[in-house]
Amino acid sequence: MAVAAFPSCGARRLNARPWLHAVRSSASSPSPPRSPSDVDGLGTAPASTAAAARSFFPKRGQTLELVCESLAFKGKGVCKVVDTGFVLMCDRALPGERFLGRVSRKKGNYAEVTKLKTISPHWDLVEAPCEYASACGGCKTQNLAYEAQLRAKEQQVRDLIVRMGRFSDGDPEFASVLKPIVPCDLKFHYRNKMEFSFGAQRWIPRDSFIDDHDQIESGFALGLHAPGFFDKVLHIEKCLLQSEAANKVLAVIQDSWRDPDLGLSPYDVHTHGGFLKHLMLRTGRDVKTGLPELMVNFVTSSYRPKLFEPLINKISAIPEVVSIMNNVNSSVGNTSVGEEEYVLHGKSTITETLRGLTFQISANSFFQTNSYQAEVLYKLIEDCAGLRGDGSEIVLDLFCGTGTIGLTLAKRVRHVYGYEVVAEAISDARRNAELNDIHNATFVQGDLNKINDNFGSDLPKADIVILDPNRPGLHMKLIKYLVKLQAPRVVYVSCNPASCARDLDYLCHGVADQGIRGCYQLKSIQPVDMFPHTPHIECVCLLELH
Numbered sequence: 352m353a354v355a356a357f358p359s360c361g362a363r364r365l366n367a368r369p370w371l372h373a374v375r376s377s378a379s380s381p382s383p384p385r386s387p388s389d390v391d392g393l394g395t396a397p398a399s400t401a402a403a404a405r406s407f408f409p410k411r412g413q414t415l416e417l418v419c420e421s422l423a424f425k426g427k428g429v430c431k432v433v434d435t436g437f438v439l440m441c442d443r444a445l446p447g448e449r450f451l452g453r454v455s456r457k458k459g460n461y462a463e464v465t466k467l468k469t470i471s472p473h474w475d476l477v478e479a480p481c482e483y484a485s486a487c488g489g490c491k492t493q494n495l496a497y498e499a500q501l502r503a504k505e506q507q508v509r510d511l512i513v514r515m516g517r518f519s520d521g522d523p524e525f526a527s528v529l530k531p532i533v534p535c536d537l538k539f540h541y542r543n544k545m546e547f548s549f550g551a552q553r554w555i556p557r558d559s560f561i562d563d564h565d566q567i568e569s570g571f572a573l574g575l576h577a578p579g580f581f582d583k584v585l586h587i588e589k590c591l592l593q594s595e596a597a598n599k600v601l602a603v604i605q606d607s608w609r610d611p612d613l614g615l616s617p618y619d620v621h622t623h624g625g626f627l628k629h630l631m632l633r634t635g636r637d638v639k640t641g642l643p644e645l646m647v648n649f650v651t652s653s654y655r656p657k658l659f660e661p662l663i664n665k666i667s668a669i670p671e672v673v674s675i676m677n678n679v680n681s682s683v684g685n686t687s688v689g690e691e692e693y694v695l696h697g698k699s700t701i702t703e704t705l706r707g708l709t710f711q712i713s714a715n716s717f718f719q720t721n722s723y724q725a726e727v728l729y730k731l732i733e734d735c736a737g738l739r740g741d742g743s744e745i746v747l748d749l750f751c752g753t754g755t756i757g758l759t760l761a762k763r764v765r766h767v768y769g770y771e772v773v774a775e776a777i778s779d780a781r782r783n784a785e786l787n788d789i790h791n792a793t794f795v796q797g798d799l800n801k802i803n804d805n806f807g808s809d810l811p812k813a814d815i816v817i818l819d820p821n822r823p824g825l826h827m828k829l830i831k832y833l834v835k836l837q838a839p840r841v842v843y844v845s846c847n848p849a850s851c852a853r854d855l856d857y858l859c860h861g862v863a864d865q866g867i868r869g870c871y872q873l874k875s876i877q878p879v880d881m882f883p884h885t886p887h888i889e890c891v892c893l894l895e896l897h
């Protein structure tokens with residue numbers, strides 16, 4: 352049967368982490384193991400082929416001298432043990448850095464180390480502009496020169512596409528398929544939304560990696576969750592990723608909220624007492640003036656508007672603040688979405704513009720968090736879609752969120768059909784269509800992991816499919832559907848190069864044990880940096896029918 356002729360798709364080795372397997376390219380040798388659940392690419396992280404590495408396995412608690420070679424999933428450093436070549440992962444190790452590390456975690460043939468002490472620094476050291484950079488989990492690579500961050504991201508995409516996607520690095524065609532990463536012009540202040548937490552335990556990071564014990568102060572804190580803790584908060588006065596206007600608001604709140612006269616207490620995740628849970632700051636751009644519009648959203652455990660009055664008087668005096676909201680969440684969980692929502696001041700939405708369209712964003716709407724770079728991303732998507740411009744094409748926008756991608760294409764096509772699992776996002780998408788006078792877009796709520804064989808049978812055949820899944824990528828049911836659909840063009844937008852590489856492999860090379868024959872050809876992969884100083888990588892990939 353023809354299936355046997357497919358390249359082997361490998362065993363379903365759940366959580367396999369074959370660090371010691373040699374790196375192999377699909378052109379000349381059997382494929383490396385892949386697993387549909389290995390959405391972070393750990394199963395195929397760079398591995399050492401050295402004989403010494405095969406005979407060496409570190410013990411938990413052991414101290415080793417290591418050299419970091421590259422960055423992988425979550426920006427973790429891929430590090431080799433000096434002398435043996437054995438590979439371990441280390442948080443906050445950067446390429447070129449030589450350091451002492453202690454083995455903190457061992458699982459199968461996979462291990463992680465905690466950095467103890469730098470022996471010699473990494474190659475592209477710069478001074479981190481943010482005073483919290485070494486402690487806060489948000490911007491782990493601020494002290495790596497931006498060009499080096501881009502190189503590391505590009506390399507990560509290349510490695511994953513070759514290993515997990517089984518595309519051949521040696522093939523001259525591959526060089527033209529993988530495009531150089533698009534940098535982000537705005538290196539700071541690019542996030543339009545930040546979510547801070549109120550906490551009863553203030554986390555003071557350790558001064559040195561040698562001291563394993565972080566310090567906890569009983570003082571109240573407002574900031575970001577301490578990395579690895581659910582109950583401790585790193586108190587911060589400003590964040591360089593959010594807008595200047597949002598930092599003005601944060602400063603005013605930090606100045607006042609701990610005043611005992613106000614009677615505002617942080618929610619305590621241990622006792623479930625206290626009032627303030629989260630503070631969300633959202634910045635948009637007013638369409639007419641181009642000036643920032645700010646939403647302040649307090650998430651609290653109960654509704655007590657009187658308590659807020661003195662604080663609201665101060666915040667509302669900041670001209671950019673057009674909306675102060677209160678989401679009330681009485682559950683013991685840590686979620687910031689309220690069971691009830693109240694307007695404390697101004698309006699309930701802010702405005703954002705994207706590629707000439709206007710979007711009304713409420714406190715809980717999903718929206719691209721870097722609006723400036725989203726413009727660049729959406730232009731790349733539009734270029735990949737290659738619209739004829741005669742208004743004849745059908746676009747299927749899968750994982751459409753609030754419909755932004757489909758809506759930016761709608762005026763040049765016959766019809767857009769958007770699918771999304773979150774009901775509120777679908778309501779927002781419909782509202783956004785109306786707001787922009789778009790009448791050829793239909794948005795449907797549904798779970799794309801649970802589609803049946805009839806999915807899409809009531810639609811005209813799609814000319815272009817846009818896929819924009821979240822980190823786990825595409826379910827096998829959707830892969831089957833796409834292969835059956837045979838749309839001339841598929842634009843795959845991904846925030847996780849590992850699951851993207853796996854899905855590109857499925858769509859192009861097939862999945863033998865599922866009887867799926869790949870029918871698409873990979874035309875281009877365009878990495879885009881949406882979030883400087885963080886490990887996140889976005890890719891826009893174009894597939895065409897063979």
Ligand SMILES: C[S@@+](CC[C@H](N)C(=O)[O-])C[C@H]1O[C@@H](n2cnc3c(N)ncnc32)[C@H](O)[C@@H]1O
Nearest residue numbers: 750751752771772773797798799800819820821
């Ligand atoms: C990366 S976002 C993309 C949103 C949108 N395309 C945009 O650019 O704003 C992924 C979206 O997929 C949705 N999603 C996740 N799992 C889904 C599923 N199984 N079925 C349908 N939608 C899903 C999420 O709710 C989210 O809105």
